[in-house]
Amino acid sequence: MKPGDWLACRVLVTVGTGGVGKTTVAASLGLAAARAGKRVLVMTIDPARRLADALGTGPLDHEPREVPRERLREAGVTGAGTLAALMLDTKRTFDELVLHVAPDPAARERIFSNPIYRNLTDALGGSREYSAMEKLRQVHVEGRYDLIVLDTPPASHALDFLDAPRRLSGFLEGQFLKVLLHPAAVVGRASLRLFRGGSELVLRGLERVTGLEFLTAISEFLLAFEEMLGGFSERAHEVARLLRDPACGFVLVTGPDLQQAKSAESFWQRLQAEGIQLVGLVLNRVHTWPGAGAPPADDPREAERAIDWLAHALAERAPDVDAQSSARALVAATRAQAALARRDAVVRARLEGALPLPAEAVRAVPLFSEDVHELQALTRMAELIFGERGRA
Amino acid sequence: MTDLLTQLLARRLLLVTGKGGTGKTSVAAALGRLAADAGVRTLLVELGHEAVLPELLCAARPLVSGDPRRDPQAAGPNLSTLRLIPEEALLEYLELQLRVRALARGIVGNAGFRRFLEAAPGWRELITLGKLWHLATREDADGRPVWPLIIIDAPATGHGLSLLSAPTVILDTVRIGPLRRNTDLVQTLLTDPTKTLVLIVTLLEELPVNETLELRARVRGLGLALGPVIANGVEPALALPDAERVLAAVAGLAGADAPSPLADPVALCASARHRLGRARMQAGFLDRLEREVGAAPLQLPWLERGVDGPDGVGELAACLRTALAQVASELGT
Numbered sequence: 001m002k003p004g005d006w007l008a009c010r011v012l013v014t015v016g017t018g019g020v021g022k023t024t025v026a027a028s029l030g031l032a033a034a035r036a037g038k039r040v041l042v043m044t045i046d047p048a049r050r051l052a053d054a055l056g057t058g059p060l061d062h063e064p065r066e067v068p069r070e071r072l073r074e075a076g077v078t079g080a081g082t083l084a085a086l087m088l089d090t091k092r093t094f095d096e097l098v099l100h101v102a103p104d105p106a107a108r109e110r111i112f113s114n115p116i117y118r119n120l121t122d123a124l125g126g127s128r129e130y131s132a133m134e135k136l137r138q139v140h141v142e143g144r145y146d147l148i149v150l151d152t153p154p155a156s157h158a159l160d161f162l163d164a165p166r167r168l169s170g171f172l173e174g175q176f177l178k179v180l181l182h183p184a185a186v187v188g189r190a191s192l193r194l195f196r197g198g199s200e201l202v203l204r205g206l207e208r209v210t211g212l213e214f215l216t217a218i219s220e221f222l223l224a225f226e227e228m229l230g231g232f233s234e235r236a237h238e239v240a241r242l243l244r245d246p247a248c249g250f251v252l253v254t255g256p257d258l259q260q261a262k263s264a265e266s267f268w269q270r271l272q273a274e275g276i277q278l279v280g281l282v283l284n285r286v287h288t289w290p291g292a293g294a295p296p297a298d299d300p301r302e303a304e305r306a307i308d309w310l311a312h313a314l315a316e317r318a319p320d321v322d323a324q325s326s327a328r329a330l331v332a333a334t335r336a337q338a339a340l341a342r343r344d345a346v347v348r349a350r351l352e353g354a355l356p357l358p359a360e361a362v363r364a365v366p367l368f369s370e371d372v373h374e375l376q377a378l379t380r381m382a383e384l385i386f387g388e389r390g391r392a
Numbered sequence: 393m394t395d396l397l398t399q400l401l402a403r404r405l406l407l408v409t410g411k412g413g414t415g416k417t418s419v420a421a422a423l424g425r426l427a428a429d430a431g432v433r434t435l436l437v438e439l440g441h442e443a444v445l446p447e448l449l450c451a452a453r454p455l456v457s458g459d460p461r462r463d464p465q466a467a468g469p470n471l472s473t474l475r476l477i478p479e480e481a482l483l484e485y486l487e488l489q490l491r492v493r494a495l496a497r498g499i500v501g502n503a504g505f506r507r508f509l510e511a512a513p514g515w516r517e518l519i520t521l522g523k524l525w526h527l528a529t530r531e532d533a534d535g536r537p538v539w540p541l542i543i544i545d546a547p548a549t550g551h552g553l554s555l556l557s558a559p560t561v562i563l564d565t566v567r568i569g570p571l572r573r574n575t576d577l578v579q580t581l582l583t584d585p586t587k588t589l590v591l592i593v594t595l596l597e598e599l600p601v602n603e604t605l606e607l608r609a610r611v612r613g614l615g616l617a618l619g620p621v622i623a624n625g626v627e628p629a630l631a632l633p634d635a636e637r638v639l640a641a642v643a644g645l646a647g648a649d650a651p652s653p654l655a656d657p658v659a660l661c662a663s664a665r666h667r668l669g670r671a672r673m674q675a676g677f678l679d680r681l682e683r684e685v686g687a688a689p690l691q692l693p694w695l696e697r698g699v700d701g702p703d704g705v706g707e708l709a710a711c712l713r714t715a716l717a718q719v720a721s722e723l724g725t
Contacts, residue, residue: 018412018548019600045550153550205490205499255413258700290662296653306655313648318641321634329631330642330660337663338654339696369669 001249001279002360003386007033009249009279011140011242013150015271016253017263021284025253025365026151027051027085028381034072034081035382038146041139042085045132045153052085054375060087064139075379084145093131096138097235129153133239140242249279254351256286256344265354280361282385283348287340288366295341307331397716399723400619401432403589404528405581406543407616409552409607410593411600415624418699419593419692420545421448422708427541428470429709435464435527435539436473439520439547443475451702464539474527478516479509481523489570517558518575525578528587549607556582556590556614585617589723593622594681594689596674605684619723621681621689622715627674628693630667639664690715 006012006029014026023044030042041064044051052058057065064084072083095112102108111117136150242248250271254264264281271278289295296302311327352362363385368377400406400423408420417438424436438445446454449467457465461480464472479500486496499505509515530538546552559579566572582588590611594604608618632638642664645657653659682688692711699708 019414019595023599205486205495257698259698260413289659290666291653291656291659293653302652303654306650306652309651310642310655310660313645314638314641317644318634318637321638321641326632326634326638330638330664331654333630333663333667334654334656334659336696337659337666367666369666369673 002358003032003280003363004036006249006251006279007036007038007147009147010247011136011148011150011245011249012279013152013243013248013250014253014282015152015250015267017260017267020253020255020260021365022253023051023151024378024381025251025282025284025385026149027055028378028385029251030083030085030147030149031075031077031378032382032386033147033149034067034077034083035075035079037079037081039080039082039144040084040147040149041145042083042149042151043088043132043135043139044085044151045088054378055083055085056375057085060085062086062089062092071375075375088132088135090131093135093138097134101235133243134235137235137239137242244275244277246277249277252278252281252355253284254281255284256347258347261347261351264351268355278355278357280363281351281355281357283351283362283364285367286344286348286364287337288364289338289341291334295338295345297342298335298339303331303335306334395717396620396719396723397426397430397713400589400716401427401430401541403587404537404540404542405524405588406541406619407546407552407556407588407590408544408593409546409549409590410622411595411603412548414593414595414600415692415699416548416593417444417448417545418705418708419591419622419624419712420543421445421699421705422692422712423591424471424473424543425449425468425705425709426712427543428468431470432541433470433539434472434541434543436467436471436543436545437524437527438473438475438545440475440545443473445473445475445545447701448699448705449473449702476520476523478519481519482509482515485519485522514554514558514561517555518562520555521558521578521582522574525574525581528581549603553607553610553614556611556616560614583615583617588616589619590616591619591622593624595625596623596677596681598677601677601681604681608685617723620687620719621685622692623678623681623689624692625694626678626691627667627670629671630664632664632668635664635668688719690719 012026012029014022014029016022026042026044030040033040044060052060052065055067056071057067064086067083067085072081077083094117098108098111102111132150132153136148139145139148252264252267252271254260268278307324307327310331311323314321314323314327348362348364352359355362365381365384368380406423408416408423410416420436420438424434427434436445436449446465446467449471454466457463460475461477462484464474467473483496483500486499487493490496524542524544527539528537528542532538547555559575559582562571562575563579566575592604592607592611594600604621608621611618639661642657642660648657650656678689678691690712692708692715695704695707695711697704699705
């Protein structure tokens with residue numbers, strides 16, 4: 001799919017390992033869509049303050065913040081397009097979920113005052129991934145935007161968020177939970193027959209290891225959740241469907257480093273196994289060769305000739321500088337640039353061979369010499385990804 | 393005052409973390425190599441989905457000894473690696489606690505329990521720390537620690553914080569019982585500044601630097617001690633004192649008949665400007681880190697050939713040794 005067509009999706013998800021510029025790519029995808037006249041929301045997990053400054057939204061938080069009209073005009077949004085951004089807040093997402101699915105105020109209070117819930121929601125692993133998915137579902141259902149761009153949590157657990165909905169529903173529908181929720185019933189002999197899978201034995205074994213208090217705390221927590229389990233489970237399935245919908249496209253973001261390229265390849269395999277649609281690849285922070293043609297091969301003798309020629313030329317034109325050492329430094333810089341450009345071209349070819357994407361779906365963005373957060377730089381990135389006009 | 397390297401190596405646990413993509417694994421591996429070369433028996437622990445350290449540290453695939461899912465594997469003199477697998481550590485823990493292997497296996501093999509584990513948050517973090525505690529406290533027949541130094545290639549910021557805060561969460565919710573007792577032991581080790589240090593690796597760019605500063609505050613809030621910030625991938629400066637005048641002269645050569653694409657004036661100017669811009673940006677972030685942390689970061693250079701095997705790790709370890717020798721400060725108080 002060529003970049004112009006990515007914008008026809010209702011949801012675009014940027015994925016990749018940490019440090020490849022996912023957040024920036026997500027923001028520039030959003031900007032390009034706004035330039036194409038769409039109402040766009042970018043959801044990020046990064047507390048990217050300078051991104052917020054560039055967009056003029058003020059500090060990002062849990063509610064969408066609109067980018068002011070004049071900033072949009074500066075960034076080439078001339079039509080009806082709008083752009084908003086929000087930063088995911090795990091704790092608040094969970095709180096809202098509880099507010100929506102709790103059957104009555106008493107049930108709500110039981111959850112909010114449970115010590116495990118209070119700690120669980122913002123500190124423990126897995127909850128960030130789950131809340132990102134839940135927030136996506138909420139915003140999608142509200143239907144206020146033509147396109148939602150989701151910048152996924154980074155980390156070595158990179159694609160855990162895909163599992164979050166399934167994991168939760170698998171557990172909620174399982175037998176073990178019932179045993180945990182009704183330990184009294186399990187202790188009764190009559191019910192033992194119901195649990196041939198051995199859950200009761202498991203529970204007794206665990207009790208010896210963790211102590212009764214912990215199991216009781218977990219049971220109380222889950223008991224408090226029981227009333228809303230149906231709601232949770234249903235939502236988890238809904239998100240799983242949304243991610244596999246043809247209107248949802250994943251954009252893989254990677255850097256030109258071999259390790260990064262290798263993880264991009266394993267990402268791709270994982271997405272494919274999950275039945276998820278990959279629409280494109282953004283190869284970010286690529287070293288380009290600024291001269292004509294392809295970057296030259298490395299040749300020390302040729303470098304010496306280049307230095308001699310340059311030193312002579314400089315001595316004539318700038319007699320008061322140290323021509324020899326300047327020429328040496330300059331040619332060393334070009335040689336390094338050529339070496340990096342060659343290396344990046346090899347990695348790019350490798351990725352193009354490994355991923356079944358048409359050539360137009362692979363977009364390279366050069367490494368800028370400054371961080372890409374100023375509005376202009378975001379605009380430039382959008383134009384690089386979507387072609388010169390960026391208004392497809 | 394002893395030098396920084398000696399102070400670091402006197403710790404029992406070094407947790408290496410930072411934003412994704414900053415080179416945590418390479419730095420952890422280099423630190424392990426440095427420690428082993430200094431004669432400290434070192435265990436490098438990784439927590440990812442697949443083992444990358446053996447390949448990074450060993451030229452040839454090392455021989456497997458014991459059970460690679462549980463037992464550290466030799467990666468050179470004084471140096472071993474272990475990929476810590478939470479599921480396996482949980483089984484090991486249950487076996488130790490229940491003293492009946494079949495019962496532990498029965499629990500872990502139970503389909504309902506497996507689904508519970510998939511959904512339940514937090515246990516991976518807890519069991520990971522428990523296993524680290526177990527490794528750190530194991531002693532040989534003479535009562536000396538089996539692993540005097542354990543270096544952990546910890547997860548990036550978000551998951552790293554989840555890992556470090558897991559004991560606090562348990563201590564807040566559980567007041568008695570074996571889980572409480574074990575968590576107390578783990579937390580005591582983690583929050584002892586003479587034993588445990590957190591090292592944050594960063595790049596000299598906006599987002600990693602912001603994240604480093606926030607992470608430091610959070611780690612300190614959890615009661616853990618911090619080591620020096622490690623600035624990785626520092627790009628070499630361009631030795632061009634009269635940059636503007638030289639570049640103006642080079643620009644004036646446009647159209648001249650250069651003998652090589654390496655002397656193409658356009659390529660020369662663009663490459664030089666790119667390097668100057670990067671160097672300016674990096675210097676700015678170095679200053680900011682030094683100002684806000686109150687100490688100069690350790691600087692590791694960007695290595696042209698990358699760190700993808702034992703040679704690269706060796707090169708980075710040598711740079712780390714130099715960087716550590718240049719900083720004189722008292723650690724972790």
